[in-house]
Amino acid sequence: MTVDPKGLLSDLTAMRERARADRRGYWLPFLLFGLITLGATPFYAPKYCVPNGQDPQLVEPRLCSWSSADQPWLYHWLHPTGQLMGPVFNVHQPGVAADIYWIIALLCGCLAVVQWYRWRAAQVGVETPTRVYAQVTIFMLLLQLIGVPVLSELFFGRVGWQIALPVTVAVIVAATWRVRKVGFTLAVLALFGLAHFVTFYPYGPMLVLATSLVGLAFLERSTVCTVTVAVFAATVLFVNEAGRFGFYWPQAVEQFASTVLPASVLLVGGIIGSVRREAAQ
Numbered sequence: 001m002t003v004d005p006k007g008l009l010s011d012l013t014a015m016r017e018r019a020r021a022d023r024r025g026y027w028l029p030f031l032l033f034g035l036i037t038l039g040a041t042p043f044y045a046p047k048y049c050v051p052n053g054q055d056p057q058l059v060e061p062r063l064c065s066w067s068s069a070d071q072p073w074l075y076h077w078l079h080p081t082g083q084l085m086g087p088v089f090n091v092h093q094p095g096v097a098a099d100i101y102w103i104i105a106l107l108c109g110c111l112a113v114v115q116w117y118r119w120r121a122a123q124v125g126v127e128t129p130t131r132v133y134a135q136v137t138i139f140m141l142l143l144q145l146i147g148v149p150v151l152s153e154l155f156f157g158r159v160g161w162q163i164a165l166p167v168t169v170a171v172i173v174a175a176t177w178r179v180r181k182v183g184f185t186l187a188v189l190a191l192f193g194l195a196h197f198v199t200f201y202p203y204g205p206m207l208v209l210a211t212s213l214v215g216l217a218f219l220e221r222s223t224v225c226t227v228t229v230a231v232f233a234a235t236v237l238f239v240n241e242a243g244r245f246g247f248y249w250p251q252a253v254e255q256f257a258s259t260v261l262p263a264s265v266l267l268v269g270g271i272i273g274s275v276r277r278e279a280a281q
Contacts, residue, residue: 027273034266102205143195228269
């Protein structure tokens with residue numbers, strides 16, 4: 001009895017594709033984080049005030065004045081260099097409530113995603129390793145909570161960025177170069193740099209989410225997943241940087257557009273992934 005090598009190879013390829021499709025579960029994390037992004041909308045609502053001594057019935061309310069001196073210590077800890085204000089984000093008024101929401105939501109979302117993939121592995125018999133995704137998410141959160149504030153207070157704020165930046169880069173390279181591959185060192189440097197942007201962009205926490213989803217796309221190896229994450233990351237950059245290029249949302253919709261737009265990308269990607277999963281069964 002002879003075995004056709006080509007047929008055997010085709011069968012093995014089909015089995016691998018089937019196993020890869022069975023372990024994919026990115027659609028649920030996309031739906032979850034899409035809803036989490038939508039849930040952040042109220043924390044970016046502009047606050048309107050009426051000047052003292054004016055009749056609210058006769059005077060049109062204007063955006064309330066904002067001062068970092070009125071913010072609690074946690075705001076200054078999480079934003080050691082402040083947040084972008086002025087003409088770029090003309091209605092955004094920084095506050096610590098949005099930071100607390102994102103930190104709790106991203107941490108709980110990370111734990112939920114890990115449990116989801118473990119449960120799915122028990123159901124289909126094929127497991128998607130979530131170690132890289134969890135490590136990237138936790139690392140970014142720790143940088144935001146501890147790394148950037150400590151470095152800013154104890155190092156950058158004392159010796160200046162001209163000295164502190166190259167020293168920090170050199171220390172990271174020395175600590176990671178011999179332990180891992182060059183790609184690992186570059187990834188750590190990129191995460192450190194990105195964590196700094198998180199602290200002063202008003203929608204910076206979305207950068208943490210985008211980074212963690214890049215790790216998820218790396219694990220899933222799915223075209224739909226990769227494209228969705230790429231579009232989401234581009235949308236997050238657009239939301240944070242649009243004003244620099246002369247694009248401004250109308251004040252009436254800016255609060256909603258800046259969260260609904262990236263959330264819609266994740267929700268659409270999650271729906272497409274769910275439909276594809278049902279069609280494959």
